[in-house]
Amino acid sequence: MKTFLFAAILSVAALSVNAQRYAVIDSKYILGKMTDYAEAQKKLDEFSALWQQELDQKQTAVDKMYREYDAEQVMLPDNLKKKREDELYNKEKELRDLQRKRFGFEGDLFKKRQELIKPVQDRVYNAVQKLAIDKQYDFILDKSEGITVIFADPKLDKSDDVLKNLGVK
Numbered sequence: 080m081k082t083f084l085f086a087a088i089l090s091v092a093a094l095s096v097n098a099q100r101y102a103v104i105d106s107k108y109i110l111g112k113m114t115d116y117a118e119a120q121k122k123l124d125e126f127s128a129l130w131q132q133e134l135d136q137k138q139t140a141v142d143k144m145y146r147e148y149d150a151e152q153v154m155l156p157d158n159l160k161k162k163r164e165d166e167l168y169n170k171e172k173e174l175r176d177l178q179r180k181r182f183g184f185e186g187d188l189f190k191k192r193q194e195l196i197k198p199v200q201d202r203v204y205n206a207v208q209k210l211a212i213d214k215q216y217d218f219i220l221d222k223s224e225g226i227t228v229i230f231a232d233p234k235l236d237k238s239d240d241v242l243k244n245l246g247v248k
Contacts, residue, residue, distance in 0.1 A: 099217040102210070107223035109203055119195035126191050130181040137177065141170050204229070 110116045148163050155163065181187045211219050211230040219230040 100215060101218040101220065102214070102216050103220045103222050104207060104229065105223045106203060106221045106229070110199070113199060113203075116196070116199045119199055123188075123191055123195050127182075127188055130187065134174070134178055134181065137170075137174050141167070141174055144170060 144167055148167060152160055152163075179186060183189075207219055207229050210216070211232075216230070217232045218228060221227040221229045
């Protein structure tokens, strides 16, 4: 009986030595508690609203041009029709280009987010990394939007081993 108890204690001790330490955080909760994040988000929302208003005004002008063209096209000679259609096409293209510039991939909104929000997120990441090192966590997971690994001890990364097994150098 003593031998069995000793073996069980030894097994538990061995498992705990090799066990990976991990923690879970909620980055949305953390960011929600930070006043500088709220201020940055408010500024970002203001820029977004201002740019959307600009787009809405241009869309209204294009819609007006279409209504006027529809009302007058019956009486217009072919050369003026073509000219007005070209103007409409160019205005629509300008509107699409402006929309892409403001809200498209790597557009003004993306750049503003990088400028305003990213420094706050970097501070959170650095704090998480410091916590991981101080408390000797191997992994820190973020539960705010599914499970995401925020920090992983580099010595646990086995990517090179997988590449070796695949025969990739």
